[in-house]
Amino acid sequence: MKAMDFLIIGSGAAGLATALGLTHFGRVAVLSKDQGQDSATLWAQGGMAAVMKDTDSIAAHIQDTLNAGAGLCHPQVVRQVVEHGAAAARSLIAWGVPFTRDERGDFHLTREGGHSARRILHTADATGRAIEETLLQRVREHPDIFLGERHFAIDLWVEDGICRGATVLIPESGQIERWPARTVILATGGAGQVYLHTSNPPVATGDGIAMAYRAGAEVANMEFMQFHPTTLYHPGSTPFLLSEALRGEGAKLHLPDGSTFLERYDPRAELAPRDIVARAIDAEMKHHGLDYVLLDISHQPAAMIKAHFPTIDARCLELGLDITREPIPVVPAAHYTCGGVVVDSHGRSTLPGLYAAGEAACTGLHGANRLASNSLLECITTAAAIVADLHASAAHRPQPGSFPPPPPPPSRASATPSDALHRLRSRIQATMWRAVGIVRQDAPLQEARKQLEGIGAELQDLAETSHGLRAFHELRNLQQTAMLITQSAIARRESRGCHYNEDHPQRASQALDTIMQCDWPAPRQRPIPPEA
Numbered sequence: 001m002k003a004m005d006f007l008i009i010g011s012g013a014a015g016l017a018t019a020l021g022l023t024h025f026g027r028v029a030v031l032s033k034d035q036g037q038d039s040a041t042l043w044a045q046g047g048m049a050a051v052m053k054d055t056d057s058i059a060a061h062i063q064d065t066l067n068a069g070a071g072l073c074h075p076q077v078v079r080q081v082v083e084h085g086a087a088a089a090r091s092l093i094a095w096g097v098p099f100t101r102d103e104r105g106d107f108h109l110t111r112e113g114g115h116s117a118r119r120i121l122h123t124a125d126a127t128g129r130a131i132e133e134t135l136l137q138r139v140r141e142h143p144d145i146f147l148g149e150r151h152f153a154i155d156l157w158v159e160d161g162i163c164r165g166a167t168v169l170i171p172e173s174g175q176i177e178r179w180p181a182r183t184v185i186l187a188t189g190g191a192g193q194v195y196l197h198t199s200n201p202p203v204a205t206g207d208g209i210a211m212a213y214r215a216g217a218e219v220a221n222m223e224f225m226q227f228h229p230t231t232l233y234h235p236g237s238t239p240f241l242l243s244e245a246l247r248g249e250g251a252k253l254h255l256p257d258g259s260t261f262l263e264r265y266d267p268r269a270e271l272a273p274r275d276i277v278a279r280a281i282d283a284e285m286k287h288h289g290l291d292y293v294l295l296d297i298s299h300q301p302a303a304m305i306k307a308h309f310p311t312i313d314a315r316c317l318e319l320g321l322d323i324t325r326e327p328i329p330v331v332p333a334a335h336y337t338c339g340g341v342v343v344d345s346h347g348r349s350t351l352p353g354l355y356a357a358g359e360a361a362c363t364g365l366h367g368a369n370r371l372a373s374n375s376l377l378e379c380i381t382t383a384a385a386i387v388a389d390l391h392a393s394a395a396h397r398p399q400p401g402s403f404p405p406p407p408p409p410p411s412r413a414s415a416t417p418s419d420a421l422h423r424l425r426s427r428i429q430a431t432m433w434r435a436v437g438i439v440r441q442d443a444p445l446q447e448a449r450k451q452l453e454g455i456g457a458e459l460q461d462l463a464e465t466s467h468g469l470r471a472f473h474e475l476r477n478l479q480q481t482a483m484l485i486t487q488s489a490i491a492r493r494e495s496r497g498c499h500y501n502e503d504h505p506q507r508a509s510q511a512l513d514t515i516m517q518c519d520w521p522a523p524r525q526r527p528i529p530p531e532a
Ligand SMILES: Cc1cc2nc3c(=O)[nH]c(=O)nc-3n(C[C@H](O)[C@H](O)[C@H](O)COP(=O)(O)OP(=O)(O)OC[C@H]3O[C@@H](n4cnc5c(N)ncnc54)[C@H](O)[C@@H]3O)c2cc1C
Pocket: 009, 010, 011, 012, 013, 014, 015, 031, 032, 033, 034, 036, 037, 038, 039, 040, 041, 042, 043, 044, 045, 046, 047, 048, 049, 127, 128, 151, 152, 153, 154, 187, 188, 189, 190, 199, 200, 201, 203, 204, 207, 208, 241, 335, 336, 357, 358, 359, 360, 372, 373, 374, 375, 376, 377, 379
């Protein structure tokens, strides 16, 4: 493998937007552990928040983001991201993303929970697919971008305290290679697969967060896993998310006896932030011993439902459910990893040579809870910030050719039976769902930590025989990420945003980030930076 200027790990919105921006400044490689399009981005339905009309304002979008973030957003970052929303939208449009327009030709903006205005740009109810497919096409066409599909990054390569590339497994050949680069950008997405119930695609195993942690970068706020209130309850089928835009367009949640309940938890009812809605559903399910509650939009005109939600309508019909005529069963599921690799406003991590963007990063935008549709916005704005920073510093970076030759690759033996790995994976997911889920308590959190340590030890025993197996490395990352979430949850002795601990139900007076670094014996807490 020839040395690259920029090695981008991940081909979702964050990785692809970074790649397209960097081509002016050097050779770019984008790695993707499955097919290029397999990502959370492909699955995003609702859209991307951006202030596009005079009827809306930057101040209102900032305030909504701060409200959702429960005092833990970094105000400077929120301002920067929100102010760049229209520019992010323009970049996507310039790349060819076909956002839905109204009959006058203006962008059709929808509204989601926690937003005080209609400000969600969307492509019907398949916005992520439109973004992913458009950007991926641009990347595939670009002569200066190498797209390595089914290339699995195992670990970052660090020498003299600088990130100099990554170790990459090519599963088809079983080869493990060292890929040197002037700069590495992690865009590996989130970690929803740590949980038994998740809205996330199979690739969301926290790889980048675990890799960065092992390499010595700081990781923050992992306890803030956002649970989406409404995924379709249909045992045995692939997880399927029911966008909050449904509630934005009037869908109501109710119990099997037809009674509504959200108004008892929050005056905003169906439009309350998603952590409040998820906890309310969780409480009602536990109280009534239910497997699910019901979501009903059937009182709206069928033509409107079919026009706005064609993907949801089609998927439900496949499963024998008609959203235009009947309520559908829903459960909450792990949805968005608010924490991640600590980065500054330029996307730089605390490890020199390493940047991070998108769901793998913790910029400070989301605080303790993400506002709906702010994550695609963050992917595109952080990508632009990284491109600007690398452009500015390009002259001062070492040339890739000056790196020492890579050390010999590790052995590729692999003899571990996959059912052993599968069992360990199921144990991690069940433990996390039971003890580190929507509602937490001190004793189960401590118990989960012990169980995860035990699983970590079992994994160590398998390391020698499993080095050539992608499933092993993913499982190692799942276990590491599960530990980061659990340790951070133990350290936070309050309830805030999407971290809710019944033993500490109050919010503390001071807002502190939880930071972890592999050389520290325990997480540290740091005040959020004030707005300059
Ligand atoms: C069902 C669903 C609906 C959503 N709806 C919305 C929405 O409406 N609006 C919104 O703003 N957000 C939404 N989100 C969240 C949003 O989609 C994600 O936060 C965002 O797309 C993340 O983009 P990303 O580029 O960071 O990561 P992803 O799009 O997840 O891409 C990650 C990439 O990293 C690659 N990768 C991971 N590990 C490795 C490795 N070890 N080696 C090589 N490659 C690797 C993967 O193959 C993939 O290409 C939704 C999420 C889901 C799951």
